[in-house]
Amino acid sequence: MLKVVKSGFFTSIQDNGRYGYRHLGVPVSGSMDQPASRLANAMLENPEEAAVLEITMSGPVLEFTKDTWIAIAGANLSPKLNEVDIDNHSVHRIRSGDRLAFGKHIDGLRGYVAVKGGFDTPEVLKSRSFYKPITEKDHLVAGMEVPYKEVTEFEVKISHVIPSEIHKVLKLSAGPGPEFDILDDNQKELLFNQSFTIAMENNRMAYQLQETLGSHQHPMLTSxxxxxxxxxxxxxKLIILMRDGQTTGGYPRILQLTEDSVNKLAQKTFGDTLYFKKES
Incomplete structure (x- = not known):
């Protein structure tokens, strides 16, 4: 078992997501930064869909009760093993009784911890991803225990990788949404030429932006x-839906981000600057 000594700001179990149920109103969920999650699994030769821990901004304190290996990817949250600094984007040997903790937030927002073989939490609708009320909880709390299988032998082939840099100024590629043409010429000009700032209201469901494009009076059915x-x-006001976002909405859909842009945005937080880049 993995014992949660301290939960951190928001730590959850995630995998590739819960597909095939959007017609029932069930969001996809899954890791916010899918490449980072897959990278952590790849370093351990896990299937890419293996469940990982997603850690947001402030990390938990975790105690391992079985031998295994772990890999850490994504945001640099200053990981420590038994109070000794360890490298991000690396594989580490774990012995029973070891404690993993996190310190100063360096860059990015969400980090991922994979365990050899994946975390063995229950599947709900073909996914282990936390999403309340589909799952009992939406994040880990102190005292919880997360199951995983003991692994005593593993030949590490990739011990460390160098990821691409996480930049403060971010360009998000996007195509026109179904209601893009409700915008007038001035609004379209602003959309692709001014910078936007991430508001305090940002989480796994959606990111709001501080700047606005001006009001509109375009009624529409929920779509x-x-x-x-x-x-x-x-x-x-602009709202960008994320992995836990609702499956329908009543506001005009003016843009659709690329999958790569969704992953990049997942590593951004309050006060970060972004631009929209029109996909050609």
């Missing part, structure tokens, strides 16, 4: 949405 859908409220 399908997906991760990366950029909605505009009547007041002109």
């Amino acid at each position: 399908a949405t997906m991760p990366g859908t950029v909605q505009m409220t009547p007041g002109g």
